[in-house]
Amino acid sequence: MKGNKLILDTVFEDEFKLIAIHCSLEPYRIAYFVNKQLKLKLERVSDIEIYQGDTVINAPLFQFEDAIRETDYYLTANKFKTSNKNITEDDLFGSKQNRYSIISLLKEYKNADYFLKIEDEVVNAIPIKRILFELNQIKHIVTAYLINTEDLKQKERLVFK
Template sequence: MANYKLILEDDFKDEFSLIAIHCSVEAYKMAFLLNQHLSLQLKRRRTDLDFSKHGLELSFPWFEFEDEFEYTTYDLLANSFKTINARTIASGGLFNDEASAELITEYLIPELKSADYLLKITSESQKLPIRKLLMDLNEINQVISAYTVEIEQLKSKNNLIFD
């Protein structure tokens, strides 16, 4: 009887470009600025990008725009999620309970901790004007810096595949 071996290859490679943005404004303001300066139409999705990590429920704001004429999808994601973890420590007495709170910050892409936002651009056409897009992004007053990220270098690139 013959043995057959099934070889599974990673054919699910999603080709996209990634831009890291350093900016201290809120997510809705960042989407507004991109809409205004880059002529996009980013809108907040009904559901955010949700993860469960270390027992915490993480929710990253997610804005999306599908350009039907250029066959391009733009996804703006916040890279960090901050929450307060409150603990009560009982010391055994009636009134000696101590309450402590710690600020916990989790990242969508931990390798890019300094980036505030990620702009994922998925396109079916091979000619994307990334340089012009970067120049326009860096000319926004509130944006500190924006640069492209090599996706192959990221260990947590699977966090960006959410279709």
């Protein structure tokens, strides 16, 4: 008797838009300015855990569920500073300093500071060009641009529910 082999692959077919944001503000400040400019109500929810080897990072996550437009907005940081506990440097004066490394949520976009993820139930209901224009009007944001989500290698890191 020949057995059947089942292969289970995780497939992410959720349609979403992803905007990369370059700015040097703290997460709560960028959330404030995005709320003000886009007239959203992003609120801090439970942090997301990111695993990178032995390191676990708790990343701040801001969320807004727009029931009228059936759209969910998520704002999260892309860069996280972690200290390497095992590596210390002796400097000229004999004091020890911890070394830090930067871990990115999405390695392909390691220069982006934040991501704004937009999940809409109705395809193309959100005017993405207007959102990009409004984000680029915020004086603290250097640039904001749309990312092609089909080319992302680590989409599973963008599942926040």
